[in-house]
Amino acid sequence: MIPQLVTVRYRRSDGRWLRLFVPVLPVLLVLSPLLLLAVLAGLVACRMFRVSPMGALRGVGRLLWALPGARFEIDDGQLAVLVSVR
Template sequence: MPQLVTVRVQRPSRRLIRFWLPVLPVALVFSPLLMLAALVAVVACVVYRISVLQAFVTGWRFFCALSGTRVDVHEGRSAVLVTIR
């Protein structure tokens, strides 16, 4: 499961923006919203006749597989780096 998301944004003649998002604490803070999203997902699964359990297991696997993702974009003197660990 991903533990930490790191975002680094560098723009010319601006301060380097760098922040770390600890996934679990952020998920806890947004848990009411997550519950609401889960409810919407359940309704969508029922409407489209998809197994709710299968959808959640697959979605969870997808989320867990995000660890190790890294996107690094440099354009001239601007750069964006996103890493998921």
């Protein structure tokens, strides 16, 4: 299953949190022309580095399949960012 929603929490300098909800499907539809260019660039990169395009596609698919439920946290004194994929 592909991720449905990405939640980004960002701690401001005054200590309050800003929460952003990003739906994946509408963003994917808006950026689909760029996705086509990214796929073409990926095919060129596979050709240059002699990597199987099907193997690379399988790896990207497995990465996307594993994303739901993932949490990424970065906390560096003044900056704190939490990304949660559902």
